[in-house]
Amino acid sequence: MTVEDAVSRYWSEIGQHHVNSDATLWSLDWLCTNLGRRTKLNTITDKQVAEIVAKRRNDLIPRRKTPTRISPTTVNRTVTQPLREIMLRASNVWNVRTQKVDWSEHLLREPGERVREASAVEEAKIMSELERGYDVAVRFAFLSGCRRMEILGLTWDKVDFFGRTFTVIGKGNKPRVIPMSQAIFDLLWQEKDHHPRVVFTFVAKRVVKKQGYARGSRYPLTEHGLKTAMRRGVANSGVTNFRFHDTRHTAATRILRKSNLRVAQQLLGHEDISTTTKYAHAMVDDVRSAMDAMSAAEIGVEVDHLTARKNQNKT
Missing domain, CATH: 1.10.150 (DNA polymerase; domain 1)
Structure with a gap:
């Protein structure tokens, strides 16, 4: 052969x-x-x-x-x-x-995957610089934690508004059913009449004969188009060191702060929970904040005791 x-x-x-x-x-x-x-x-x-x-x-x-x-x-x-x-x-x-x-x-050593979380302010800045259509896809990424190709490949036959779930095809062509939050439900509902098959689309600004685009008509987002729109949007927003895949990191970290590793694992579609543990810093941060709050409260109580004792001695 x-x-x-x-x-x-x-x-x-x-x-x-x-x-x-x-x-x-x-x-x-x-x-x-x-x-x-x-x-x-x-x-x-x-x-x-x-x-x-x-x-x-x-x-x-x-x-x-x-x-x-x-x-x-x-x-x-x-x-x-x-x-x-x-x-x-x-x-x-x-x-x-x-x-x-x-x-x-022959497999080259790959650098460990970083975890870059966008703050609410950074997310708002990026969203404000994205054009109509691309902003919807990026907003969906922030809400769902889906990969770029999972988003581009989402079709209406995989969206179940009645059951409030949608199905994406992840790595290895494996389907993953994800529940809709209310925000995701509202976002998808607004897009449902734009295209008969594909969920995420854009409006062509001009005629492009090579692609067969007519001005004002809607067409499915492309990988190149979404990459370019995201790169420009981030650059124009002033946010640094942020890539499209970081929307997935952001969603994972946020969901972990409100739940646990098992929930984050299911959302992201990781077969091995050890892959999800790179987001454990979110729990560490929460523990540290709780410990700081506890320490501050104890210091406050101790100060109150000392003040009360001092006043008692005076009397």
Whole structure:
């Protein structure tokens, strides 16, 4: 089996059904081009994998004024993991002979995920700079903690106003049912008549023949459009060090302050609660505040006792 045959079969069986299928298609095409479309799958060894990973690491981030190499996380997501999935599927499902590859040696070490929470003031500033349509999607992100692709992929057949729930397709194409808060219910209800299928849309400001946009008509939000709108909105708001994924961190931290790790785990769709524990700082902050309040109260009581004793001595 050639790389091209394997990639084509993987796309047909798995890749096209990914929520972020455009990104999967890009990765598969990159692998085909850089491994060689006619390269036999059974000739790929640790040496070839190491070379292809090194090549991807040298790629630069497009649309940046200052040339910057892509992150280890991006290398893993766009090259190493897709290639690993293809070769394992070829061996385990398609009964195609492949070389033994030590994938742990090729997955790059990723930095620990940060937790950046927006304050209420920061959220208001960002929201004030977003255009109509994009502001609704970002507001939904702050309220639900959903990932960008979960939001873009939300369709009306997955929204149950009667049961007050909605279903998103998360990582690994796994569905997750999320209850609607009153704020989410109101937000979705206002959007229900804008598009027959897709929940989050925008109004085209001008005619764009290439995309088939007509001025004044509504169209589904795109990943590129939402990324651009968020980046501009944050920059114009004056808020620093804030990205779209931080809306998820913000929602998780806020829900944790009002509940517990199990509730936050269910909201975020984490299979392992250890993944949710990175938000435990919220509970630590609450404990610290409670301890400070307790200490202050005890100091106040002690001062009252000393004052009373002093007055008694005087009499």
